[in-house]
Amino acid sequence: MSDPSNLLLQSRASLMSDENVAQPTYEREAEGGCGVIGIACSEKIPAKHLLQSLVQMRNRGNGKGGGFAAVGLVAEEFGTTQKILENDYLLAIAYLDPGVRTDLEKRFIVPTFEIDHQGKFDPVPDYRSINGLSVRPPDVHYYFVRVKESVFKEFQTKFKLEKLERYKIQDEIVFQNSFALNQAFYASLGEKKAFVLSHGKNMLILKMVSHADDVVRYYRIEEMRAHVWIGHHRYPTKGRVWHPGGSHPFIGMHDALVHNGDFANYASVSAYLEQRKIKPLFLTDTEVSVLVFDLHSRMYGYPLEYVIESLAPTTERDFTMLPPEKQKIYKMIQEVHMHGSPDGPWFFLIAQSEPQKNLQRLIGITDTSMLRPQVFALQTGEATIGFAASEKQAIDAALESLAREDKRFWSRADRYWNARGGSHTDGGAFQFTIHPDGAKKKLICTDKFGHEISIQSAKRPAYDRTKSTPPAKPFAVKLTDTADELAAKIIEKMPSWGYGEVLGILSELETSANEDCNRGRAIQVLTTLMDRRHPAGNLRRSSLISLYDESLARIVESIKKNPTTAYGFRDQSKPSQKPASPDQTLVIDARPYQPEGPDSLSNDLVKMYKLGFRRFMVVHAHGHRFIGNGFGIDSKGVRMDVYGSSGDYLASGIDGMEIHVHGNAQDQLSQIMKDGKLVIHGDVGQTFMYAAKGGQAYVLGNAAGRPLINAVGKPRVVINGTCLDYLAESFMAGDPLNGGGFVILNGIRFDDDANIMELDTPYPGGNLFSLASGGAIYARDPYGRLTSDHLNGGEFTELTDADWNLIKPYLDENERLFGVPVTRLLQVAGKTVSPRDIYRKVRPGKVRALQAEEIWVHKKN
C-alpha cells in the first residue's frame, strides 16, 4: 500500500465512502449512439468550423444533449495571461440556478484555491431564439485557480504523499474538490443547482441540453480558438427531463471524453471502479469510461498504449501476431483490468492536455469489434490538421468551412482511414499530439504503438491558396479530342506541370463547358482526373482534387444558369418537369435537401425517376443517406454519378441500376442489393453489402469491417485494397462456378506516384469467410500471407482454370474502371506469374457440417 498511486487512491476513501456519497436522486441514464467529431490542429482554430459538421450530423443526436471540449486555448480570449492559462486550473462551473453562486464559491472555491482570474460567458439574451432549445442552459462562470499552499500541505501530510510529485497531489485535490462540489450541488439534489463542467489546465468544456452546434451559438463562442476540439451530439433514450450534466464530454482530470456507442457491462465497470474508490455521479457509461481512463493514465501512470490496451484489448489472432514481449505485458493488463474494459459498441474521442509537457492531444479509440463507425483523416501543409469522426462527411464539412476562411487549408484531406479496433496492426487507436516547435506548434499523428502516420505526399507543395497562381496554357485543347483522349493527354503531361498548368487546363475545360456539346466531355475529363490514381509529378493529390471539385462546381453553376437538353438542372422552386430528352442528365445539387425523411434527396431522386429521368448527376452531397434507394424492381438503364460526400445506405436494395461514387463512400452501402452495379472510386465503410442478393461492385480502395456479411445469391465483388475484418461471414452465395457469388480481394494500394504496391497482407483481420456455406473468396496473396488461422469453416483450395475464367472478366472490368492492369495483378516483385501462383481460393469447408443431412448433401457433390 506504499505505492504512491495507491496512496493517492486511498486519499479518496472517506470522500467516496458509501456514507458520504448519497445515491444520486436520478436513475441511470440510457443512451445510444451519437455523432462525434474531433479536430486537432497545429494552429488554433475557431469553434465555428465545427458548426457545419455538427449541423450535418444532427441526425445522430436528438437534441437532448450536446457539448464541446476545447484544449489549447487562447489566453487573451479569457482576458488573462499565457502564464496563468498554462499554470492554473481552469475551473468552469455550470450554474443551473445562478442564485447558488455565492454559496458555492464560499464552500468550494475560496477555501481551496487562489483565484488568479475569473469571468463568465455571455450567452444570447433569449435562449428561445435558438430553435429547438427547450431548457434554459446554465450560466457558465470560469475561474483560473491554483491550490492554496495550506490546503496542499494539509492534504500531503494527511495522506503521507511526500514522495509524490507536487502536481499530482494538486491534481487530486482539484479532482476531489470537484467531486464534492458535484455531490453537494448536483447529484444529491432533486433540483439540480450547479456542477463542474471542467477543471483541467488549458482546457474547457461547455455542454447543455441541445444539439452540440447550439452550444456554440448559445454561448457565442464561434470565434473562440483552440488547438483541439471535440464535439458531441447525444441521443439519450430515457427521461422526460434532461440535465446538462448528462451531456458529453465527461471529465477525468485534464481529459474530456465523448463517446459514440452503448456498452453492455456498465455494472461491471462501475463495480471495477468502486473497488478502486471511484464513484460515478452522473450514471452514464461515458462517465465511467473517462473515469477508467483517468484511473489508468493519471493514477496508475500507464503509458497511453497500455491505457488503450486496457480499454480495447487485443484478442484472438491479432493477439498471437503481437511480439512476445508485448503479449506478456498485454496479458497482464487484460488479466487485471478486463472488468474495467467496456464491452460492446463504442468509439471514444478524448481531448487531453498534458500541462507538464505543454502538450495537447486528440485521441480516437475504437472498440475491438469495430462496431461503431469511425473515420480518421490528416492534412499536412503550412498547418497540419487531424480529424476523427463518426462520418467522413463531417470531416469534409469542417475542412470546407476552414478552407473558405483560412487559405492555409483546403477542402480535402491527404489521407482518410479507418482504425482496426484491438488489432496488432494499428491498435484501433490514433492520437494527434500538438507539440511545441520553437515559437510554433507541430502536430504528430501516431497509432497505438507509437508508429507515426506520415503523409508521404507532404513533401510535395500543396496548392498555395494564399497567393494567386497565374494560369498557364500547357497545350491547346482540340475540339475533336474525345474525353478519354483528352484525359489521357492531361494525365500523361501532368508530371511536368505546376499548379498554373492545372489551373489553365481546368479553366479551358470550364470555358468549353459553356457550350452544350462540350459539357459532357468536360465533366467526364474532370471525373476521370478525380477518380484515376495517376502520377502527378510534384503536385499534391489532395490539392488537385480540391481544385477539380471547385472546377466541377463552376461547371454545375453554368448548367444551373443555362440548362440544356443534354444537362438539365433540378430546381426545386419550379414545378418538376419531364426530361427534355430520354438521355438528359439531371444535375441535382444536394445541398438544399435533408439527409433523410420526406424532404430528402433520396425521395426526390425517386420522384425524378418516376418522371422519366434515367441519368442523374448528384453534386455537393454531404452525408445524404439512401441515395438510389426506393427505385424498386428492375431499374436497369439508370445511371447515377455521385460527387461530394455521399452518406450511408447508398445503393441499398438497388435492382439493376448503376451507381458511381466519385470518392470515398460511407457505411451500410448496398444492403440487400439485388442487381446492378456499384463502382466506388475510393474506400467504403462498415457492413458493405450486408445480405446482398446479387449485382456487381467494384471498390478501388478498402472496405471497413464486415463486408458481404450474410450475403446470398450471386453478388460479385472486386475489392482492390483490403477489409478490416469479418469479410463475408456467413456467406451463402451458392457455387461461384455455377452462377453463385464471390469476392475478389486484390490486396493492393497506390503510393503517391500512383504505383501499385502490395499491402503487407491482403487481409489483416482474423476472421475470413467464417461460417460460410456458399460462394468463394479469391484473394491475391503473392507472398502467401494468408494462413488457416484466418479461417473458421472455410478452406484454401487451388485456383482452377474454371475459376480464372470466371473472375478474369471482372478483373478486366476492374482495369477499365480503375486502371488497375490485370497484367500488374499477375506480377510478383516485377515478375509475371500464372494466376494460380498468385490468387488463392477460399471455399466453404465441408468438415463442419452441422447435421447428418448436410454431410449427405456434401457427399453427393
Next chain:
Amino acid sequence: MVKLNSKSPEQMITEKHVLALREGFHRWASLELGKMPALGDARWTADLIYANWVQAETGRPPSNGLNFQTGNSEGGFDLLDFKFLPESKWLPASQEPDTSIPLNKRAYDKKIQIPIPFYGGGMSYGSISEQIMLSRARAAKKWGTFTSTGEGGYPDSLVQYKDNVITQIATGLFGVREETIQNAPIVEFKYAQGAKPGLGGHLLGDKTTMAVAKIRESVPWVSLFSPFPFHSVYCVEDHRKHIDWVKATNPEALVSVKVSTPTDVDMVAVGSYYAGAHIIHIDGSYGGTGAAPEIAKKNIAMPIEFAIPRVHEHLVKEGIRDEVVLMSSGGIRTAYDIAKAIALGADGCVIGTAELVALGCTRCSNCERGRGCPFGLTTTDPELSQLVDPDWGAERISNLYKSLQFQLRDILRKLGLKSVKELRGRKDLLIYRGNHV
C-alpha cells in the same frame, strides 16, 4: 384413352389423410371420444387445444365444458381474472362494443385501423408451408387485419394479399428486397424474438429444401442462422437510420419494431419511439416455435405479463403513450389472454401459435427436424404440406377470429366498456388469483 379415375394415387392418399385429420379435429373436440391422453402441456392444455378446434370449426367458444379461457401454467395470464360487473350493470346484448384499434397514432403517415385488436405474427416460408402462409393471408384479408411474412421471403402467391401482409425484416434479411418492402403497408423490424432473445432466427438444414433455399437465395440443405443483432444496427441512432431506410424505400409504410423483453425493454421502447416507429411490438417468453433451442425457450426474456405494464407505464410517464401503438405477443392463446394483455397496457396482440392450433397443431414440438410437422403445418415437405388446403385453412383461422371477437365483446360488455380502447391499461379491472404475492 379413357381415364378410369382422374385422380393420381398421391392425390387419393392425400385426400384420405386430409379427411381423417379433419374428422379427428372435429371428433376429439366434441369430446365424444373422451380426452386424448398426453395432449398439450400446462400452458396449452388439452382443453385449450380442443376449445380452439371448436372455435375454428364453429366461430364460437365451446359449450361442452371445455376450459377455453385459461391454462394450467400457474403463472402468467392463467392467474389473472377479470373483475366483471354485476350482471345488472352489463351493457345490453344489443350493444356491440367496438373491437377496432388504430395502428398509427402519429399525427402523420397513413392511418390504418384493424377491426379486431390482433393480427398474425411472423412465420417464415421455410418454418411453415406456403399453404399455411396463404391460409393466414386469406383470413387476414377477410378480416381486414394482417399477417406477417416472417424472415424467409415473400412467395409470389402472397402478392395478391399484399395489403394485408406485413413484411418482416429480420437480421438475416433473407428474402427482403425493395419490392417486398414496397408491397407492405407495414414493415416489421424483428430485432429479437421472445422465444430466443439474443439469438437470431434459425432454420435447420433439413427444412432448407430446394424451394426454401431458392426463395432465400441460399445453399439448399444448409442450416440458416440469422445473426444477432443486425450488423448495421448497434445503437439507437443506427436504429433510427434503419427505420429511415425503410421510409426511403417505401415512404407510405408504417414501421413496427419487434423486440423481446429484456429487463430494459421500457427503454428499448422509448428508443424505438424516438427512432420513428409507429408500432412497438414486445414479444414475451412464452411464445415461439418448437424450433427455438431448449436453453432459450422460456428461460431468458421477461414474461409478457410483466413486460406489458412496464412498457405501458413507462411510455405514459414519458408522455408519448398516445403516439405509439403497443402490440404484445408471446403466448397469447385465447380471447381472455388478449383482453388481459390489453388491460395490462397493450393496444393489441399478435398471435401465432393459436392460428397453427386452429389448423390442427397439437403442440407436439416436432417443428424443426426432419420433414417437419406431421399435420402439414410447419413443414415445406411437398407431400406433407398438401394436408392443408389454403381455403380450408383460411376458414378455420377466420372462424377462430370470429370467436375471439365474440368473446372480446362479451368481456367488454361485462366490464361495461364500449370499446376495447377503453380497456387499455385498466389493470384495476384484473384480479390476481395466485398465492405468490
